[in-house]
Amino acid sequence: MNAVRTFVFLDLEATGLPMDAPKITEICLIAVHVSSLYETGKGQLPRIMDKLCLCVDPEKPLTEKASNMTGLSNENLTNNEKQEFNANLIQAIGGFLKRQAKPICLVAHNGFSYHFALLKTEIYQLNVDFPDETLCLDSLHTFRKLDTSTPKLGSALTEIYKGYFGKEPPNSHTAEGDALALISVFICEARRILEVAKYKTWEEIRPMNTKRDIY
């Protein structure tokens, strides 16, 4: 396997958790070249980042908790005339990824069980898919593999961030805010993370359980 040249940090906001058969309400992809991961100091963000952030009409009600947490609602998404998860969005993501140096690795916190799985479910419903050679890395699993004795870290993204920076991550529970927080902590441990990283291919990602009616 060729060494990853671009890490694309992914965060989704959605109508709920997997038991709610969620639909995406916001997606953010931030692409960072591997050289920037090594050259950026702790507490700084890379100067060169490509960002794609899109709000999405989920076409189903948000749970109250999800709406309160994210600040997104069916009302404000509709009032802003956001489109559903459709071919335009897939085309935008596809074009964004094509601009990045390959191989590409998507990174998300709890990605294997949530973000990648949900994104794959939504993409499948449009009868399209990402290239199978796209790699995926779950930062939740990866951080748990690290020796976190100093500082003592929880494994939630906010806890990991507080462990390194001693404060709450800014703009938490917005897709861009969480993606940037993930980049910040990833940079703190980039070399160690890449030593223990266990990648999956996009093909290996299991879609989120869809046995319940999602419409």
Add this chain to the structure above:
DNA sequence: TGCCAGGCCCTCTTTAGGGCCTT
């Protein structure tokens, strides 16, 4: 009618159960 994820990790484990993490 009721339906309530799932992969990973830890331990009071391995013939299992429970908690974490994501909105």
